[in-house]
Amino acid sequence: MIEQLFSNLAIFVLSLLVGVEVISKIPSTLHTPMMSGANAIHGVVIAGAIVTAALADSPTGYVLTFIAGVLAAANVFGGYVVTDRMLQMFSKPNATPVNTDTKDPS
């Protein structure tokens, strides 16, 4: 039990550090797509909904599964689609409005 807790805690702390470092100074032009992209990632809660479904065996469980399923799916599907739609506009050839360290746009 305590092994598991330490393991999860270490994972949590190190992921926090990764999160801080991966968002270094970004141009304000990209703030909205970036926010939306991060938003889509927390849609991973759908994995939680799946686990909930597998454990459910009572009416309460089913109701909660349904709620979790609807909400999580809206987050994950909507999040990725809307982010992609937004970024499409940025990836047009003349639409690189900031001169950051852009990788090759292949």
Place this chain on the structure above:
Amino acid sequence: MIEQLFSNLAIFVLSLLVGVEVISKIPSTLHTPMMSGANAIHGVVIAGAIVTAALADSPTGYVLTFIAGVLAAANVFGGYVVTDRMLQMFSKPNATPVNTDTKDPS
């Protein structure tokens, strides 16, 4: 056993990610101090030497403890001192030869 392995593996992978992200584009001016600073950090192997000392109970063990102690101590003490000596030159008021996102130099 396998819990521990997973825990350590997860810690390893996430630390790799942190390492990659923390070194984002840095000015070539700072390449040497940065290398030296990272060098000092792997001096943490001195913690390994300490564990070795606590476990040693045979002549071989003592010899290995001695070797590990000498080498690790040279790395960690030398590494931090030389990095500091180098960076001292950079932190003089007129010695900020790159205009990166410098935090306040208080």
Place this chain on the structure above:
Amino acid sequence: MSTFEFVVGVVYLAAATLFVVGLHLMRAPSTARRGNLISAGGMAVAVITTIVFAAISSGGTWIGWGVLLVGVSVGAVFGIVQARTVKMTAIPQLVSIFNAVGGGAAAAVAFASFVADTDSSALSLTVSIPIVLDVLIGSVTFAGSLIAAGKLQGIISGKPLTFPGARILNVLAALVAVGAGIWALFGPPNLTLLLVVLIASLVFGLLMVLPIGGADAPVIVSLLNAFTGLAVAMAGFAINNQALIIAGALVGAAGTILTLQMAKAMNRSVGAIVLGGFGTADSSGTAAGSPAEDLTNIRQLTADDVAIQLAYAQHVLIVPGYGLAAAQAQHEVAELAKLLISHGVDVKYAIHPVAGRMPGHMNVLLAEANVPYEQMLQLDDANAAFDNCDVALVVGANDVCNPDARTPGNAVSGMPILNADHAKSVVVIKRSMRPGYAGISNPLFTDPKTGMFFADAKKGLADITTAVKEYVTA
């Protein structure tokens, strides 16, 4: 931990790596889209792995899986339809809604794991603490995000809403939530207590966001994004799922940093924003209590006047704002600029980072109209250019060029602005004298060197283009 669980954990680590790579690539415009796709790939890996794992290790009932399938389908359709049809101006409220549902889902997962565990006499603290925290944070972000979305959409007034005792009620809600939470940790599992935590947290989330001004809503959306991430991480602790822990923590930290950066770009402190009070209604939605139109002191122009002024000018700077977006006039403005350039006028765009209703809004729109990158000047370059500019053409912008920002004590004080008032002359295209987002009047419009051309941005620009054409061919 079985070997199977070990493999699942390793696959989760791979998925997490894809999330990180995706976020990394999202830093630069040219790779951002690819980054989002990679992140989506990581999500697919995580989801498929979880399905296989849950089916094999727990089994579950047919009803459970059926309910999930129906639920996910409904949610997916809702999400995709919304994402596909949303207007670009309404993106922040949609992101906010996705925050809300994410937080809600995390709370539901915690509840479910609590219900499933109540068979056992007492939960260990390592499970009950994350469950309580998850319900708490998830509910706050659920309620708060819905309110923020409502404010951005104009359903709820963008004015800071307060009433006597609101602050006290808020503190009370927080105390109840935390108190019931701590109580729930000790003693036997008690669903009622968890419901109390839920309701108190919802009330707290509601009261937290209501007093926040509409102009600050995007920062709050970003902050609640970080909260949802934390809630998801807590859900991961509760059900011992590493994918949730990693992704949640990642978003929690990244969202926090992003919030700080956004607040800095809008010259607000996060603390001051959360404590509320700044900003007011969006005049464009409901024609809120805006000052009666007082047209004395105002020089009105016609399309012909503007056309002559522009054709004579050497250096023109266009200042686009929310009105350009609202009128969908990006193509018209690009056409006018092209026409002027082809007649030797030097035309550039002066882009404010928070012009419009989302950060980088104007860049998105002008990119859509194929305006070349070199013509878009960001804040500092633009302000250098105004000193040498003959005509500043303000199209549906207001707050971003309000000189009152330079004096303290009003709703835009301290915001870095575009110095349109430094140009030799100014032309403003908007429909009326109504204020912009911040709800305050703009002395630029009554400046003697300013001429107002009252029109819808789309129509007004088209008229000017026609007039310029006549003028230069005549």
Place this chain on the structure above:
Amino acid sequence: MSTFEFVVGVVYLAAATLFVVGLHLMRAPSTARRGNLISAGGMAVAVITTIVFAAISSGGTWIGWGVLLVGVSVGAVFGIVQARTVKMTAIPQLVSIFNAVGGGAAAAVAFASFVADTDSSALSLTVSIPIVLDVLIGSVTFAGSLIAAGKLQGIISGKPLTFPGARILNVLAALVAVGAGIWALFGPPNLTLLLVVLIASLVFGLLMVLPIGGADAPVIVSLLNAFTGLAVAMAGFAINNQALIIAGALVGAAGTILTLQMAKAMNRSVGAIVLGGFGTADSSGTAAGSPAEDLTNIRQLTADDVAIQLAYAQHVLIVPGYGLAAAQAQHEVAELAKLLISHGVDVKYAIHPVAGRMPGHMNVLLAEANVPYEQMLQLDDANAAFDNCDVALVVGANDVCNPDARTPGNAVSGMPILNADHAKSVVVIKRSMRPGYAGISNPLFTDPKTGMFFADAKKGLADITTAVKEYVTA
């Protein structure tokens, strides 16, 4: 895992966070020093925690602790004395030596844990794999780093050293190391096999670095730095210590990225460097087989000639190189520049990123001589300035302004260079016609517009300064 072990793990996480914060701050010159101190703080936390933990949980013998104390004292004194007394030009070799000892320590730890575990009949793979990997990587980096240090110091020739069959021997060593390693994994613990791994890896490390040109040595040092990090992480797996795993992985990844960036700045690919072949001896150390001095085609100048040319000039660009560092002439060059500036000449420094013997070397030296930041032009700005420059004063630089870099097929091909040959006239201060690091001749020196002033940089600059003073006061 006991509660005590849990607490130790949490403290290790805190130490790791300090390492990350420290590295983060090291990105910018103004915060770099603070970053290093914070990182050192993390180290102190990790070390103290480990001492308490090891003493309480394992106990150990008095001999063991005594031996450790003596060892650590010896190592610490050696490290600190070296760090304090090393010349700034010799930093890369010292870093390389610290790499070597780090890798050696990691290998020793693995050996010790292997010896302690041989009581048990067979090691589990989760322990034996990291032990073998640790010995392998640690030994490679130990031998390789010592060779790299020797090359940088000039003890071992900087020329790529090869002999017939070297490549085959290298492959053989690798095969033996890996083969013995795999054998050691299965079957009962066998110290002899591990010794075979050790020796074969040492041979491999030696043969890997010997053929690498001296000019590429700094990149190799950085790469071996990353290797040491990985070896330390493996040691962490072997003894189940999270501080070692985290810090090792951190350095492994950061070192790899840094290596790629350094190679890019020097226009080399890491693959090509490791496969060896580029670069040659450092002429300044041993007067290696350099071309006989052929002074036909060369225009020689005296200090007076140079002084007159400088005093008449409007724009002067100073190109400092390794010779400036070797002669410790940074103060003299700063004085000359100040004198010229006070007489109305526009003087700037053109700084090449790899001028000297370490990246950023010239910036460090000139900063030491209090040259203001605005006067130091980095590569691109400097090259723009050469087109409008009357005199390019090259002080102890060679490869960094070798126009042959623009044509393929020689040791500096493809390296971005300073276009000193674009200046109206060029003055070069060096002691002879001997080549620089890359060991090739420089056509700039025989260019008709170039004048050579043969002198030690420190003395030559002082003479010029005296001459300029006489000339301007006369």
